[in-house]
Amino acid sequence: MFMSHDDGLCSIGELAERAGITVKAVRFYSDNGLLPEASRSAGGHRRYGPDALGRLRMLRSLRGLGLPVREVRRVLDEEEDGAEAGAGSVLEDVVAGQLRELGSQLTALRWREAGMRLVLECPPAERADRLRLIGAVAGPPNTAPLARFWRAWLPPRMPARATTAFLEVAVAQPPDDPTPAQVLAFARLNALVTRPCTGAERTQPEAHKASEARASAALYAGLAQAYELAGTQLRRGVEPHSGEELDSFVGAYASAYDSRDTPAFRGLLAGQLAADPRIDRYWELTADVITAPGGPPEPTPGSAHDWLFAALDAQTAAAAG
Structure with missing residues (x-):
């Protein structure tokens, strides 16, 4: 020097x-x-x-x-x-923290860009509605409203660990680099869960109302396993059928209600599930959010439930005939 x-x-x-x-x-x-x-x-x-x-x-x-x-x-x-x-550990920690922050900023920019394309590419008559929808979504998008929706919908006696496990699969995780279509789907999903709930969106299905906290946790843990098995079949394009997936599905309900898995129980369960309220729109939008552009629809708990219910309904109908 x-x-x-x-x-x-x-x-x-x-x-x-x-x-x-x-x-x-x-x-x-x-x-x-x-x-x-x-x-x-x-x-x-x-x-x-x-x-x-x-x-x-x-x-x-x-x-x-x-x-x-x-x-x-x-x-x-x-x-x-x-x-x-x-x-050098402090330098490593500091740089790692900055990388995480930059990742969040880049994700926010990608969401802003996709949102702008969404507005630019839509018909002029739809722009006001698109602006209103995407304007209500922060970037990077916040999934807290989705989690609040499910916490209000789930049984109040659900243990915290079981609730967290369910939220991990039920709450759509938005992609870091979304397409305009994914931004629109997430914005609509956000609007769905933040507006006042009515009808099916307010009512807990009767089939899910286990009487005790332990039973609620067992039910949702069993359903998660059944949904995962059904999701594998959905990805392969396999039609609903009797098998391990359906047995796991029915077994979750039977275990929660301390019942045996019998043909009579399956008939009662099929009737109850057919009468229960549904929130199909949530799962449709969730699939739109998490599905990669140009790829087949990603299974959701909703689509897995539909696959399993269709298998159960077909089996009980065949037994009745």
Whole structure:
């Protein structure tokens, strides 16, 4: 480092010139404790030591990555301490945090872009409605309204762990890079769950009203397994049929109600499920949100339930005939 003084120290102007930045920037870093000065001259001017240029270059590199001042201070403090164990861990944590934040920002931008395309490409008569729909959705989109919808719909006695497990499969996770169609589907889904509930959207199915918390948890855990099995068949394009999937489905209800899986029980269950309220629109929109562009529809708990119910209905109808 070039020093113009016998004591090996340089002025703020000399340091700024050597680093290729403005005096104002050096002063800002000093005032914020990021670049300690070695001393002051008799006239009160800042003087910097031999290590200042290296620290300043590191500081500029960190700031060039977009790190906020508080995070830069953490990294520089660790480097100054020279800790042998875990050296560089603060830098890794800080950069990882910034990468997560950038990922969220990029996702938000992609959603904004897809939303704008949605408005631009729709017929003029539909633009006001499209703007209203997508304007109610934050970017990145927030799934909290969907979770609230299900928490109000699920049995009140459901254990927290069982509720969380159900929400993981019932709440649509929006893609990071959506198409305009996926943005529209999620916006409609958001509108569906945030408007006042009526009819089927308010009523808990009778077949799901287990009498105890443990029974509710067992029912939904069993249904989740049955839906996963049915989802495999749906992806293969297999028509509803009797088998392991249907046995798992009926078994979940039988276990929850401490009943045996008999032909009579299956007949009663089929009748109850046929009469229960449905929220098909939720599952249709969910499939639109999570299905990859140009790909086959992704199974949802709703479509898996329909597949299983169709298999049960066909079996009980055949037994009755």
